Amino acid sequence: MDQGVVDSPVILVIKAPNQKYDDQTINCFQNWTVEKLKAHLSDVYPSKPVSCFS
Structure with missing residues (x-):
């Protein structure tokens, strides 16, 4: 993957159900x-929220 793409931020919208x-x-x-x-x-x-990894 292009390094410029990897460093680009992604915006996620998290919605509570x-x-x-x-x-x-x-x-x-x-x-x-x-x-x-x-x-x-x-x-x-x-x-x-608790992460199962932490």
Whole structure:
């Protein structure tokens, strides 16, 4: 994959299924793993979900 593409941020909109929280906009990168994304969400998402990797 082109290094310029890997370094480009991706914007994800995380929606709570019960709408308890407002939609959250998360900036991440294309080279992040699911593990990295889950760890980031456990830090920044309002409910502080537990990542099974942490």
